[in-house]
Amino acid sequence: MDMKKLKLMMLKKMCSMRETFFIAVLILSGLAAQAQVDSLQSAIKYFSKIEADKANKDLQKMDIERAKTAINVAITHPATMNDPYTWHVRGFIYREIGKVLESGDKSSKSRLEAVESFKKSMKVDTANEYLNDNKKTIRAIANSFFNDAATYFNPSDYKMAISNYEKYREISLFLDPKADLRAKDIEFKNALVSLYFNIYDSDPKKNVDFFDKIKLLCNEVMQIDPENLNANYNLGILYYNQAVNIINEQDYDMDMFQLVEMQEKTVAIFKQSLPYMEKAYTLNPKDKRTLTGLAGIYFSLNEFEKSNEMKAKIESLDKK
Amino acid sequence: MINKIVILLTVQKTKKNLPKIPVRKYYSLKKNKLHIVLKGLLIGLCVLFLPSFNTPAIDTNAKLKAMFIYNFTRYVDWPQSYKEGNFVIGILGKSTLNTELTNFVSQGKKAGGTQPFEIKNFTSNAGITKCHILIVSSEFAGDLGDVFNKVKSSSTLVVTEKRGMAEQGAAINFVVHKNKQEFELNKANAEKHDLKVSSTLEKFAAKVY
Numbered sequence: 001m002d003m004k005k006l007k008l009m010m011l012k013k014m015c016s017m018r019e020t021f022f023i024a025v026l027i028l029s030g031l032a033a034q035a036q037v038d039s040l041q042s043a044i045k046y047f048s049k050i051e052a053d054k055a056n057k058d059l060q061k062m063d064i065e066r067a068k069t070a071i072n073v074a075i076t077h078p079a080t081m082n083d084p085y086t087w088h089v090r091g092f093i094y095r096e097i098g099k100v101l102e103s104g105d106k107s108s109k110s111r112l113e114a115v116e117s118f119k120k121s122m123k124v125d126t127a128n129e130y131l132n133d134n135k136k137t138i139r140a141i142a143n144s145f146f147n148d149a150a151t152y153f154n155p156s157d158y159k160m161a162i163s164n165y166e167k168y169r170e171i172s173l174f175l176d177p178k179a180d181l182r183a184k185d186i187e188f189k190n191a192l193v194s195l196y197f198n199i200y201d202s203d204p205k206k207n208v209d210f211f212d213k214i215k216l217l218c219n220e221v222m223q224i225d226p227e228n229l230n231a232n233y234n235l236g237i238l239y240y241n242q243a244v245n246i247i248n249e250q251d252y253d254m255d256m257f258q259l260v261e262m263q264e265k266t267v268a269i270f271k272q273s274l275p276y277m278e279k280a281y282t283l284n285p286k287d288k289r290t291l292t293g294l295a296g297i298y299f300s301l302n303e304f305e306k307s308n309e310m311k312a313k314i315e316s317l318d319k320k
Numbered sequence: 321m322i323n324k325i326v327i328l329l330t331v332q333k334t335k336k337n338l339p340k341i342p343v344r345k346y347y348s349l350k351k352n353k354l355h356i357v358l359k360g361l362l363i364g365l366c367v368l369f370l371p372s373f374n375t376p377a378i379d380t381n382a383k384l385k386a387m388f389i390y391n392f393t394r395y396v397d398w399p400q401s402y403k404e405g406n407f408v409i410g411i412l413g414k415s416t417l418n419t420e421l422t423n424f425v426s427q428g429k430k431a432g433g434t435q436p437f438e439i440k441n442f443t444s445n446a447g448i449t450k451c452h453i454l455i456v457s458s459e460f461a462g463d464l465g466d467v468f469n470k471v472k473s474s475s476t477l478v479v480t481e482k483r484g485m486a487e488q489g490a491a492i493n494f495v496v497h498k499n500k501q502e503f504e505l506n507k508a509n510a511e512k513h514d515l516k517v518s519s520t521l522e523k524f525a526a527k528v529y
Contacts, residue, residue, distance in 0.1 A: 247380045252424035256391040256524055263384060267499050300380050302496040 040080050040089065043070035047093055050100070064101055067093045084125030088134060091117035095141060106160055111141050115171060135175060142171035146184075153191065155199050162192070182224050189217045190230045197234070204245050214238050232280040233290055239273030240297055270300045288314055379416050384501045385481075385494060386420035389453065392477065392492065393431040395521035399475050399514050402452055406438035407431035410448060412467065413457030415481070445470050453477045456490070464488055475514045486529055491515065495526060502526035 046067035053059040071090045080086045091114045098110035118134040125131060145168040152161035165188050172179050193214050200210035215238060221231035243266040250262060274297050280290045295310035393407065411418055425437040442448050445466045454476050456467055461482040468489045471478065479492045486493035491510035492503050505525035510517050522528050
């Protein structure tokens with residue numbers, strides 16, 4: 001306060017009486033602004049303690065809560081609300097909230113709030129003073145979403161995997177609207193197809209919805225890359241297994257009329273699987289999975305010579 | 321204006337004192353390393369959940385043939401003397417049908433609702449005993465003459481699995497037509513063994529001799 005009094009005395013000397021009222025208003029607003037700057041400083045002070053207090057979880061939690069409260073005061077006042085640094089700091093604080101306070105919380109929005117803060121910092125940062133740091137940290141958060149997508153890759157949490165990947169994608173495109181994410185998309189979709197297969201195969205009747213989901217994903221991959229081995233193989237196997245499941249489920253005493261009808265249907269499905277598996281074969285003629293797949297499809301279509309040819313190729317590969 | 325400058329300077333001064341370096345150091349990026357880990361994770365998942373073919377679980381062709389054979393018991397009428405005791409299905413030689421027929425026999429199904437099924441495996445013509453249906457594997461297709469001699473006086477429905485066999489004495493011969501498992505019917509060969517074939521079975525035959 002002494003410093004502020006001194007500033008006030010100096011200003012009084014410099015200004016005429018007519019200006020006193022105007023200056024008083026400015027000073028009062030200055031003091032209020034100082035309070036807001038204190039909020040920013042407080043936020044940084046508590047934030048800086050987080051690492052030091054990591055041994056004491058309660059203390060660390062208190063640091064984060066205090067940093068959060070202080071920074072949210074700082075972003076509301078005109079003196080700091082348009083300061084890129086305020087938003088920059090807020091981004092870090094919210095990122096830390098996500099990591100420390102809400103770790104494992106699938107519904108946590110803190111990282112997204114952090115990204116929004118860094119984006120806001122970039123928006124008001126006309127001098128690009130924090131541009132690189134903001135971008136780097138947003139990139140790190142995007143990667144953490146990708147990492148979580150991989151972590152959630154299981155039959156129970158796959159929806160979280162999808163939403164995390166979408167966040168990764170959205171943030172990546174914000175950082176670079178021309179970013180080529182095709183390879184990542186293919187990688188993700190193919191992994192998701194494998195997971196969906198796992199769910200579908202566990203009970204094809206109960207999980208019948210996954211049949212269309214797999215088909216859709218494979219087609220999406222092939223739209224990006226028609227030469228994609230996995231997508232072609234997976235679609236081939238999807239149809240093949242569908243036909244096999246139909247035959248497998250039937251009772252031996254099925255009536256002749258139904259039997260003939262069922263065979264018509266399954267042969268049509270086996271034929272549907274064939275072009276995808278043949279495509280996979282042309283893409284990699286030495287892939288044993290594909291050779292096994294083709295042998296199975298040809299066999300089911302009663303094309304035994306072709307089936308045996310594929311089996312011979314598998315044996316030949318085994319010998320090498 | 322003067323006062324405004326003072327305030328701005330205060331803000332600037334405050335900024336210089338901010339602990340920017342610890343913040344950056346603490347949040348150092350490991351971008352490349354992270355990406356390698358992620359890629360490894362997803363590839364790992366692809367391998368972990370690799371879809372597999374259902375081939376080992378079932379021989380679809382054999383199952384379809386077994387289902388056809390069950391239907392033959394519905395649409396072929398055996399003489400009265402064959403309507404008691406077990407309904408015997410004999411298999412001459414190695415056939416993929418063995419597993420499937422054994423499966424359906426184990427389900428306790430009965431021919432005509434009364435006769436329990438029984439599977440008999442024969443390794444030679446000489447070993448053939450009384451059976452309602454005799455499946456001759458392609459392995460024995462060359463010995464068909466001997467097979468017919470062996471069953472000529474019995475009401476046995478001879479079923480083969482090789483093209484042309486219906487013309488050589490078999491009553492029913494499995495053939496492949498347009499990628500489908502079908503069968504040819506030689507009614508005369510069936511009747512030689514005192515077997516009556518229903519018109520329904522004729523309708524489903526790919527060819528009737």
